[in-house]
Amino acid sequence: MTTTTAPPAVAPPSLRTGNVSRSRKFRDRLATIAMWAAFGAAALPLAFIVFYVVRAGMHLFSYDFLVTNIPIISSKPGPGMAPAVVGTLLITGAATLIAVPLGVMGAIYLNEYGKQSTLAKFIRLMTDVMSGVPSIVMGLFIYTIWVLRYGLSGFAGALALACLMLPIVVRTSEEILRLVPSALREASAALGARTWRTTVRIVLPAALPGIVSGAMLAVARAAGETAPLLFTIGIVSKPNTKLFGSNTALSAQIFRNAQVPFPAAQDRAWAAALTLILLVFLLTIAARLITARFARK
Amino acid sequence: MVLVLIAVTTLNNAWPAFRESGLSFVTSRQWIPNEGKFGALAFIYGTAVIAAIAVLLALPVSVGIALFVTEVAPARLRTMVVAVMDLLAGIPSVVFGLWGILVLAPNIAALYNWWSDLVEPIPLLTKLFDHTQTGRAFFTAGLILALMITPIITTITREVFATVPRNDKDGALALGATRWEMIKGVVFPHSIGGMVGATMLGLGRAMGETIAVALVIGSTPQIVANVFAGGDAMPAVIANQFGEATGVHRSALIGLGVTLFALTIIVNVSARTVVRRVDVRLRGLA
Numbered sequence: 206m207t208t209t210t211a212p213p214a215v216a217p218p219s220l221r222t223g224n225v226s227r228s229r230k231f232r233d234r235l236a237t238i239a240m241w242a243a244f245g246a247a248a249l250p251l252a253f254i255v256f257y258v259v260r261a262g263m264h265l266f267s268y269d270f271l272v273t274n275i276p277i278i279s280s281k282p283g284p285g286m287a288p289a290v291v292g293t294l295l296i297t298g299a300a301t302l303i304a305v306p307l308g309v310m311g312a313i314y315l316n317e318y319g320k321q322s323t324l325a326k327f328i329r330l331m332t333d334v335m336s337g338v339p340s341i342v343m344g345l346f347i348y349t350i351w352v353l354r355y356g357l358s359g360f361a362g363a364l365a366l367a368c369l370m371l372p373i374v375v376r377t378s379e380e381i382l383r384l385v386p387s388a389l390r391e392a393s394a395a396l397g398a399r400t401w402r403t404t405v406r407i408v409l410p411a412a413l414p415g416i417v418s419g420a421m422l423a424v425a426r427a428a429g430e431t432a433p434l435l436f437t438i439g440i441v442s443k444p445n446t447k448l449f450g451s452n453t454a455l456s457a458q459i460f461r462n463a464q465v466p467f468p469a470a471q472d473r474a475w476a477a478a479l480t481l482i483l484l485v486f487l488l489t490i491a492a493r494l495i496t497a498r499f500a501r502k
Numbered sequence: 503m504v505l506v507l508i509a510v511t512t513l514n515n516a517w518p519a520f521r522e523s524g525l526s527f528v529t530s531r532q533w534i535p536n537e538g539k540f541g542a543l544a545f546i547y548g549t550a551v552i553a554a555i556a557v558l559l560a561l562p563v564s565v566g567i568a569l570f571v572t573e574v575a576p577a578r579l580r581t582m583v584v585a586v587m588d589l590l591a592g593i594p595s596v597v598f599g600l601w602g603i604l605v606l607a608p609n610i611a612a613l614y615n616w617w618s619d620l621v622e623p624i625p626l627l628t629k630l631f632d633h634t635q636t637g638r639a640f641f642t643a644g645l646i647l648a649l650m651i652t653p654i655i656t657t658i659t660r661e662v663f664a665t666v667p668r669n670d671k672d673g674a675l676a677l678g679a680t681r682w683e684m685i686k687g688v689v690f691p692h693s694i695g696g697m698v699g700a701t702m703l704g705l706g707r708a709m710g711e712t713i714a715v716a717l718v719i720g721s722t723p724q725i726v727a728n729v730f731a732g733g734d735a736m737p738a739v740i741a742n743q744f745g746e747a748t749g750v751h752r753s754a755l756i757g758l759g760v761t762l763f764a765l766t767i768i769v770n771v772s773a774r775t776v777v778r779r780v781d782v783r784l785r786g787l788a
Contacts, residue, residue: 225680233680240574243566244583247652251590254601261604330774337703337770338763339710341737345759429594432712432737436744456596456713460741463600463717471604478597489592 255482262479265472271480274444275458275473286477291444292452293484296359297428299448300366304427305420307367308374312416315375316382317404336372343368344433357439359452365433370423377419381412414495421492425485431456455481540754542761544723548640548735549762552715553708555644555729556651561701563648564655569685571656572663591653599717602646607638607718614641614730632728638720641729646714651704658703658777662696663689695776702773706766712737736762 225233265284273284311328319325347365355361385408393403409416431454439451440461455477462474571583618631666689674684690697720732721742740755740762 225678229680229683233682236682236685237574240566240570243563244570244575244586246563247567247590247649247656248586250649251586251593253605254593254597255589257601257605258597333774334767334770337706337710337766339712339737339766341710341712341740342759342763342766345740345756349756425592429592429596431594431596432741435741456594459596459600460713460717463596463603474600474604478600481594482597485592485594486589489588 258475258478258482261472261475262477265476266479275453284473284476286455286458286473286480288441288444289453289455289458289477290480292359292438292441292454293428293456293481295445295448296362296366296434296438296452296454297424299360299363300370300427301420301424303363303367304370304374304423308371308420308423309378309416311371311375312378312382313404313409315379317400317408332372332375335368336376339432340365340369340430341432341435344435344437347433347437352437357437357451358449359438359445360448362434362438362452362454363448365437366427366430369430369433370427373423373426374420377422378412378416381415381419382408384415385411414498418492418496421488421495425488425492428488429456429481429485431460435460455484540751540757542736542754542758544725545734545736545739545758546761547725548719548723548733549709549737549765551640551729551733552643552647552719552735553705555641556647556708557701557705559644559648560652560655560704564652564700564704565659565697567652567656568659568663569689571660573681573685573689587653587656590649591657595650595711595714598646598650599714602642602714602718603638606646607636607642610642610645611636614639618730631730636720636732638718638732639730640719640733643715643719643733643735644729646718647708647711650711650714651707654707655700655704658700659693659697662693662700665696666692695779699773699777702769702776706769706773709769710737710762710766712741716741 267284271287271290273287275286275288311332315325315328319328343365347361347368351361351364352358389407389411390403393407394400398406434454434457438453438457440457441451441453445452459474459477459481462470462477465471567583567587571580575583614631621631670688670692671684674688675681679687715735716738719735719738721734721738722732723734723739724731726733736758740758744752744755
């Protein structure tokens with residue numbers, strides 16, 4: 206043996222060699238197979254669902270589908286989801302405009318000002334609790350404080366979605382802010398900048414890509430939500446591009462059409478599902494690309 | 503600041519509706535809106551049953567996948583598994599519901615009846631798995647929920663497994679343990695707290711899930727042992743009845759929401775406490 210060899214790469218010892226008894230070897234094999242099976246048990250249904258949504262959704266999915274109004278008689282075949290597409294984009298967009306600035310400000314408070322104070326800890330606990338609140342309870346909450354007074358509107362749906370997004374945005378933004386090296390902050394402080402100036406000019410630009418990707422994940426989550434929209438936005442069959450007044454959304458339309466026994470309506474539900482999944486995946490992929498660029502920096 | 507406000511107003515606004523409904527709310531099983539009878543026991547039972555089914559199905563699968571990722575899978579497959587989990591987490595619940603009601607439910611009743619025939623001779627099991635006419639049942643809802651909470655439990659358990667010290671694992675292997683013996687002897691004892699916390703977070707999510715359950719559970723409020731029978735759950739009944747409900751019926755549904763809110767908060771807070779305690783213990787060791 207020479208003393209000059211490089212240290213060997215760390216690798217798990219081989220299990221094939223050695224005097225391992227047959228039953229122990231068998232049990233080890235069995236456990237390994239079970240782990241592979243567990244992966245299969247989750248991957249197979251996923252493949253099934255995606256396959257079905259794509260196959261059944263392709264029937265009706267086309268440019269026409271995205272720009273035609275929903276037929277008023279739901280047993281009538283043919284395309285039409287334009288109001289829902291408009292509604293989903295509008296409501297989710299409005300929810301983003303409400304939740305992201307609030308959430309980022311909350312995260313800035315937690316990470317730059319509050320740190321480990323009692324109030325910051327309490328807010329963190331509340332955020333955790335809020336992220337566990339069922340989405341339908343959020344819908345009921347908005348119903349009681351908004352809809353009862355001002356009626357059904359796309360804005361009420363946006364409020365409900367914003368409530369769901371807020372804890373996600375706060376949590377991810379805080380994680381990202383924590384990753385900004387404190388040397389940057391100290392350098393800024395040494396040059397005489399106040400905390401808010403350091404935050405706005407130094408910390409936020411450094412954390413921006415991460416915050417954007419976190420926000421996009423929250424948006425993807427919100428776009429697919431149905432329960433909080435059921436009794437906050439009402440229903441329309443023509444596109445409503447205004448924030449106020451009744452509106453509809455892709456997820457709400459899928460829910461309605463899935464419960465109707467007409468094949469035509471079910472076809473529309475599948476195509477709407479395909480639209481929604483494409484939307485969510487595009488957002489997720491965009492978020493991932495931004496995160497990847499952030500990581501490379 | 504805003505967060506605190508929201509949390510407080512949620513409770514404030516829902517509280518009067520709950521008081522209005524009276525005390526028999528959680529103890530009676532009669533839910534007949536036309537006669538003004540509102541007993542939510544059947545819904546609470548349904549929620550408990552499907553959440554239990556979901557966790558029982560999802561836990562072994564999730565732990566298996568998490569172990570697969572941390573201990574078995576080659577590096578390239580590892581990223582693929584993580585991607586699959588992300589996709590699964592990214593599918594909107596209404597799409598799960600659509601698939602459940604149009605594809606899964608019509609086809610699974612045959613499987614249920616085959617299983618019922620199989621366990622017919624065994625007294626206790628035949629009560630639990632009785633024959634059925636429909637695929638829209640407790641078990642279908644539990645199955646869909648299991649799919650939805652698997653990514654959550656997997657992600658957390660994976661993180662917990664990753665904190666098991668390399669030295670402990672190498673030590674076990676050096677003593678001649680097979681990989682499975684190493685997992686049993688080192689990984690599990692080390693991460694039991696985190697696994698409990700992850701399970702409870704999954705449970706909280708399963709209890710609150712609305713849309714997928716509303717579509718596949720069958721909307722028949724009843725308390726039966728047969729998991730292949732139709733049932734109903736708290737969030738599902740809110741989603742299905744709220745549109746046509748008025749007056750007391752409506753406030754009873756809001757009361758149902760408050761009950762659900764309270765239950766999920768209890769589950770979530772205790773889950774976080776468990777996870778946090780484990781965190782502290784691990785940091786104390788390091």
